[in-house]
Amino acid sequence: MLEDKFGRRFHYLRLSITDVCNFKCDYCLPDGYTCDSDRDFLSLNEIQTLVKGFAALGTSKVRVTGGEPTLRKDLPEILAACANTHGIEHVAMTTNGYRLESDIQQWVDAGLNSLNISIDSLDPRMFEAITGHDKLTSILRGIDKALALGVKVKVNAVLLKQYNASELNQFLNWVKKTPISFRLIELMQTGDNQTFFNQNHVSGIPIKEQLLDQGWSQLIRDKAAGPAQEFYHPDFDGRIGLIMPYSKDFCNTCNRLRVSATGKLHLCLFADQGLDIRPSLQDVDSLLLETQLHELLGDKEATHWLQDGYTGGTKHLAMLGG
Ligand code: SAM
Numbered sequence: 001m002l003e004d005k006f007g008r009r010f011h012y013l014r015l016s017i018t019d020v021c022n023f024k025c026d027y028c029l030p031d032g033y034t035c036d037s038d039r040d041f042l043s044l045n046e047i048q049t050l051v052k053g054f055a056a057l058g059t060s061k062v063r064v065t066g067g068e069p070t071l072r073k074d075l076p077e078i079l080a081a082c083a084n085t086h087g088i089e090h091v092a093m094t095t096n097g098y099r100l101e102s103d104i105q106q107w108v109d110a111g112l113n114s115l116n117i118s119i120d121s122l123d124p125r126m127f128e129a130i131t132g133h134d135k136l137t138s139i140l141r142g143i144d145k146a147l148a149l150g151v152k153v154k155v156n157a158v159l160l161k162q163y164n165a166s167e168l169n170q171f172l173n174w175v176k177k178t179p180i181s182f183r184l185i186e187l188m189q190t191g192d193n194q195t196f197f198n199q200n201h202v203s204g205i206p207i208k209e210q211l212l213d214q215g216w217s218q219l220i221r222d223k224a225a226g227p228a229q230e231f232y233h234p235d236f237d238g239r240i241g242l243i244m245p246y247s248k249d250f251c252n253t254c255n256r257l258r259v260s261a262t263g264k265l266h267l268c269l270f271a272d273q274g275l276d277i278r279p280s281l282q283d284v285d286s287l288l289l290e291t292q293l294h295e296l297l298g299d300k301e302a303t304h305w306l307q308d309g310y311t312g313g314t315k316h317l318a319m320l321g322g
Pocket of ligand 1: 096
């Protein structure tokens, strides 16, 4: 079992398989993807060894992310490799939804259990203004398809003062009859987005208070759950989640480790740098990796320092997948 010196256990691996993204979200890659780093991404064999090693140390959930993970042609093989690894009970993916409508069946056949889809606005024009793509209608159809196939769906919206902060009622209306978990994420500062962050960051706390006032109740967190505080209401088919990385004690429940598309272990989303574990992935038995992971975990800090404006080496979240 992977456990750090603060007693936190790590059941959950977020694995980036590419840092390339085709969207231009204003808070992440406003000018689009530019290739300024090594693009020698982990191969399918290296991913197999990686997931096997993590699973041997107690990881039960893998989230495939990016950049935009669906841009990788061998995505179905990667999902299948995760799903077929002994010990992995749950295979999830985070996507912008660009290929959702056309490819969901293929992903499910490969072993995908759940999806996080980013939708920052339910207004098609606002969606296009934020992402640079007129794709909202197709993504919504894709979500219906995913739900019909039995996929668990979470939708992520980054809370943005100048864009969607007034859309809470639209989001709630959607959740009333749609069995998804709709999660509002506080905008995080990164190395590249300081001005945008200063203009758009809003806290999720007033939304939590509003939900509690309106009869929503907070769910108890599962051990493999992500970072959201989740809320349910008897009159709603869906749930609301709040991800508030600026709130006190956010890091106390950290249960995830991240690996970049080039094989760097990130002990925190806002760590100074990734730690190279790629050489260990050449040992297919994954024993080298298991030893290295135990050693590296000793350096995991108690908390990030985002509240002090310290963003580590993270220029934008497409580098690592959020
Ligand atoms: N391309 C995929 C997608 O769009 O979901 C996966 C990568 S994306 C970096 C993962 C998630 O991080 C998305 O939900 C995105 O909205 C969120 N994200 C990106 N930058 C962020 C920021 N500065 N603060 C909060 N969330 C952010």
